[in-house]
Amino acid sequence: MKIAVLGTGYVGLVSGACFSAWGHEVTGVDIDRARVDRLNAGDIPIFEPGLAECVLACREAGRLAFTTDLALALKDVDIVFIAVGTPAGQHDGEADLSYVFEAGRQIARTLRGPAVVVTKSTVPVGTAERLEAVMRDAAPSGEFVVASNPEFLREGSALEDFNRPDRVVIGCEDRWAGGLLEALYAPLAAEGIRIVTTGRRSAELIKYAANAFLATKIAFINEMADLCERVNANVEDIALGMGLDRRIGADFLKAGPGYGGSCFPKDTVALLRTAQDSGVTLRLVEQTIAANTARKHTLARRLASLLGGTLRGKHIAVLGLTFKAETDDMRDAPAQTLIRCALEAGATVSAYDPAGMDNARQVLPEAHFAADPIECATGADALVIMTDWASFRTLDLARVGEVMRRRAIMDLRGLYDVDLLVKQYRFTVDRVGAPLRSPERASRITLNAHARRQSGALPVHNGFRNLETSDTAPALPGGSIPREEFVNDQSQII
Numbered sequence: 405m406k407i408a409v410l411g412t413g414y415v416g417l418v419s420g421a422c423f424s425a426w427g428h429e430v431t432g433v434d435i436d437r438a439r440v441d442r443l444n445a446g447d448i449p450i451f452e453p454g455l456a457e458c459v460l461a462c463r464e465a466g467r468l469a470f471t472t473d474l475a476l477a478l479k480d481v482d483i484v485f486i487a488v489g490t491p492a493g494q495h496d497g498e499a500d501l502s503y504v505f506e507a508g509r510q511i512a513r514t515l516r517g518p519a520v521v522v523t524k525s526t527v528p529v530g531t532a533e534r535l536e537a538v539m540r541d542a543a544p545s546g547e548f549v550v551a552s553n554p555e556f557l558r559e560g561s562a563l564e565d566f567n568r569p570d571r572v573v574i575g576c577e578d579r580w581a582g583g584l585l586e587a588l589y590a591p592l593a594a595e596g597i598r599i600v601t602t603g604r605r606s607a608e609l610i611k612y613a614a615n616a617f618l619a620t621k622i623a624f625i626n627e628m629a630d631l632c633e634r635v636n637a638n639v640e641d642i643a644l645g646m647g648l649d650r651r652i653g654a655d656f657l658k659a660g661p662g663y664g665g666s667c668f669p670k671d672t673v674a675l676l677r678t679a680q681d682s683g684v685t686l687r688l689v690e691q692t693i694a695a696n697t698a699r700k701h702t703l704a705r706r707l708a709s710l711l712g713g714t715l716r717g718k719h720i721a722v723l724g725l726t727f728k729a730e731t732d733d734m735r736d737a738p739a740q741t742l743i744r745c746a747l748e749a750g751a752t753v754s755a756y757d758p759a760g761m762d763n764a765r766q767v768l769p770e771a772h773f774a775a776d777p778i779e780c781a782t783g784a785d786a787l788v789i790m791t792d793w794a795s796f797r798t799l800d801l802a803r804v805g806e807v808m809r810r811r812a813i814m815d816l817r818g819l820y821d822v823d824l825l826v827k828q829y830r831f832t833v834d835r836v837g838a839p840l841r842s843p844e845r846a847s848r849i850t851l852n853a854h855a856r857r858q859s860g861a862l863p864v865h866n867g868f869r870n871l872e873t874s875d876t877a878p879a880l881p882g883g884s885i886p887r888e889e890f891v892n893d894q895s896q897i898i
């Protein structure tokens with residue numbers, strides 16, 4: 405088939421390259437000329453494992469090209485995918501569909517034969533109908549059908565996800581267009597991958613429902629992590645014990661600094677907006693968003709607690725900046741919130757990421773960027789692990805301890821063996837979902853704090869101590885005990 409993909413970002417570039425690798429003739433179109441020039445020079449503008457090799461092989465085979473010339477890309481085309489951005493809009497988090505509609509208008513005016521136009525971008529329910537109307541307006545006699553084919557790939561494993569998805573969702577009411585899309589995905593169906601064919605509205609909503617559910621799972625395990633820290637339990641054991649239950653499943657039960665990235669934050673808010681517009685209340689989604697926002701804003705307070713209650717004058721080393729490992733994507737990364745709050749609280753920050761440095765420099769101009777993890781840790785009062793890049797697992801921890809001013813680690817991804825850090829390298833360790841540990845008497849203090857709280861000597865309250873951080877975290881709901889109070893007990897012995 406002849407395919408055009410509008411947008412050569414994370415989704416468009418991966419989709420185009422994979423379709424081409426399946427044997428189709430693909431043209432990637434972008435309005436960003438610099439991006440297209442880079443792609444045509446063999447320079448892949450995003451970090452995604454295996455993508456560069458795939459793009460280069462398909463280009464060499466003559467089945468993949470990039471252009472800014474839409475007419476060239478749409479000549480004799482069978483299927484046109486729209487994979488442009490749908491960022492959060494200015495108005496109450498509603499998805500900004502201006503790029504989608506503009507792409508639709510351009511396609512309608514340019515198409516010269518029958519084609520299926522497919523939204524791969526994540527778009528709110530009803531968008532296919534609106535897009536069709538926009539396109540019909542631009543070209544009343546145009547021969548096109550609009551279908552929906554939401555994309556579920558994850559950055560960091562995008563090629564694997566595209567080539568071996570859990571399912572493919574096709575939203576289409578037109579038999580000819582549906583048949584064309586089913587033929588496109590036939591190689592996956594032949595491998596036993598389920599093709600879910602629905603109406604366009606359901607297809608659009610499946611994507612948001614899936615993302616909101618996954619976000620909720622993350623928010624849930626993060627709340628369990630908070631509880632584990634208080635009751636001397638380990639969230640990884642909780643996740644293991646829960647995840648082995650097939651009704652629950654093990655994925656997305658990894659406690660951390662809160663979800664970020666280009667999808668969950670904007671998609672949960674956009675879903676809420678759709679529900680509000682329809683007069684429906686989605687309480688779980690509301691609470692997920694609130695819990696995750698609060699979590700990201702408490703990171704700097706947590707760090708201050710680890711360092712005795714203040715970040716003023718402290719030097720913080722942050723390892724991992726992107727919203728997760730194996731990507732260079734900084735969109736809504738929790739590291740952005742932590743670093744900004746730490747800087748506002750009077751700390752200096754040194755940061756390092758294996759792939760995201762260029763993007764991080766653009767959004768965090770105030771931070772100092774180190775050339776490697778050891779330079780990053782040098783002189784630091786605390787080292788914060790924000791993302792679980794594999795290379796951080798093999799850090800020379802003895803060397804890290806030597807170059808730091810104080811041996812304190814806030815491990816927000818549960819990357820390290822706490823026993824090893826505490827006993828062998830003499831770090832004080834604040835690990836997500838586990839009690840604070842220090843080389844001295846962390847476990848005894850933990851129990852003492854618990855006993856004092858039980859006896860009423862330590863207050864339990866709903867809110868945060870007035871630590872010297874300037875962020876304005878919302879109070880935790882439901883009478884939760886803030887970890888800061890607990891950590892401050894520990895920090896007496898740091």
Ligand SMILES: NC(=O)c1ccc[n+]([C@@H]2O[C@H](COP(=O)([O-])OP(=O)(O)OC[C@H]3O[C@@H](n4cnc5c(N)ncnc54)[C@H](O)[C@@H]3O)[C@@H](O)[C@H]2O)c1
Nearest residue numbers: 410411413414415433434435436488489490507525526555
């Ligand atoms: N990033 C992900 O992991 C992921 C996963 C699933 C779904 N999605 C969804 O896919 C969509 C795209 O996301 P992304 O991360 O690839 O975005 P992105 O920002 O990386 O890329 C979008 C690209 O579209 C280009 N563009 C904008 N208007 C255009 C036009 N009229 N013609 C041609 N190109 C145009 C931009 O220049 C940009 O290069 C979004 O709706 C997103 O929610 C993203």
